[in-house]
Amino acid sequence: MSDKKKEIDLEEIIAKYRPVVGFRVKKSLGAANPDWEDVANEIMLNVVEKIKKGEFRGESSIGTFIYTITSRRIVDYIRQKSKVLRHAPEPKPLPSPHEQIEDKERAELIAGAIKKLKPKYRETLYLYYYRDLSRKEVAQKLGISLRRVSERVNYSQKLLRKLIKK
Amino acid sequence: MIKCKFEDLIDDYLLNRLSETNRENFEEHYFNCTHCYEKMVEREELISVIKNKGYTIFQDEYLAEETKRVPWFESVRSYFTPRQWAFAAVSAALFLIVIFGVIPTLNRTSPQFYINNEDVVRGESITLISPLIDIKSVPSQFKWKSLGKNVEYNIYIYNEKLIWTGTTKENVITLPEEVRKLMTSDQKYSWKVKAFSPEGFLIAISSRVQFKIIPTK
Known part of the structure; x- marks a missing residue:
């Protein structure tokens, strides 16, 4: 795969999957949770990084690849959150x-x-x-x-x- | 028109009604299927509007349900879909036809009863009073419990075979002298009584009771 082709793919991938990842994260975290956007952005950065590093080898579809990263990050987030929540409750955010x-x-x-x-x-x-x-x-x-x-x-x-x- | 077999899972996913495995499978699927993803986003929007604004949107339905409060026949009716009700009704009809229509014809010849002289109509028995078991002298009278008025009794006395028979409308009969003379001690005798209705039907029969004459010495 040439570098050029990779770049074009990446843009497409971000455009296509940012909403899907966002949807999935929002579903797990709840739409009222302001973190969902940050978590979704983080996941997309992570996806881009992994693709750049060549970790996506086309063994599965790109959709499944991103799904796996998303699921893992959500599990991590929930685990972290449940630890934090025991100590301090989060203040409620204001939506834009x-x-x-x-x-x-x-x-x-x-x-x-x-x-x-x-x-x-x-x-x-x-x-x-x-x-x-x-x-x-x-x-x-x-x-x-x-x-x-x-x-x-x-x-x-x-x-x-x-x-x-x- | 359904384009993808996963489309059916969209509602259950959004309403959190999928098992964990199915949920994960479906999530992986919509990361790969733009069609399902788009349908799901659209449906999610609809559901969230309904959940948030349902009270204002569905005021009519809400009021209708509140005032209706489902009468009992309605709740019975809604237990099945109309098709299931139709099926239940047909099954019940078939059942009744079999029970009342078919089975009786299979066994149409009802049993016939012919009454002969040995058949008991009322099925009672007669209690014999005396003589019973051992007696000291040859009995002059035979006594049994009465079955009421208008009953005719036949009395049978046996040695090894019938030695005497008599008829009376009372519950006691006196043995004629010549028969008494025939009876000797140390012999086994037995007797029984049959009762007949005025029409001549046998209505009761006693058991056959033995007695023995043991004279005192």
Whole structure:
């Protein structure tokens, strides 16, 4: 592999995987935890470093390679944190105001779109996500099959996508 | 339209309903599958909006559920899906058809009863009072417990074979003198009584009781 090719790949890799790693870290740490961005950045630096050192030999896919590094770092973080937490509680962080407003607007948009859905779709979303019932419970409550529950949710998502794009 | 078989796991992953192995497998998968990753991000956004704003979004559903409070028949009905209910109903119908329709025809000839003179209609027994076991002289009277009014009794006295038989409507019978003369001591005798209804059906029968005449010396 030439050096030039490596560089191009790296940029692509960062662009593609930074959000994926971020998602994974946020899922484990919780979105309210301000550390998730730092941890995600750290992981990406680590990935770049390892690739530069030639540690990625293509034995597995690049996705799996980054997944492994991410999982390990998350485990380390949680271990560290549980040690620290025993001594001092972390003060609550303030999220950046700009991001907040943007997220809020988008959330309003989605909420408005959900309200426009037909009752049968709204009902399914309500039971499945808001009431946190299992798929089976939702199916029983609505008198439909398990498959139908997933279909309704997926179709709702499709409708929402259209409503939001308008 | 499902493009990737892992797509089905997105909800369970986001709602933390996967086992650890499945979770890890799915995580590794979305590091490799842009399609699933994008679907998952979209779904996560939807779920977080619903979780955060659900109360305002679903006011109708929420109120409807609160006021409904699921009547009992509704909870029974929702126990199965309509298809399962249909299946249960068909099974129950088949079961009833087999029990009440098919099985009786398999055994249609009901048993017939013919009453002859040896059959007991009421199935009672008669308690004999005397003579029983050992007696001192040849008995003049035979006595048994009455079965009520309008019953006719046949009395049978045996040596080795039947030696005398008599009929009465009372619960006692006197042995004729010539029969008494026939009976000797140190011989084994036995007797029994049959009771008949006015219509002539045998309604009760005693057991056959032995007695022996042992004269005092």
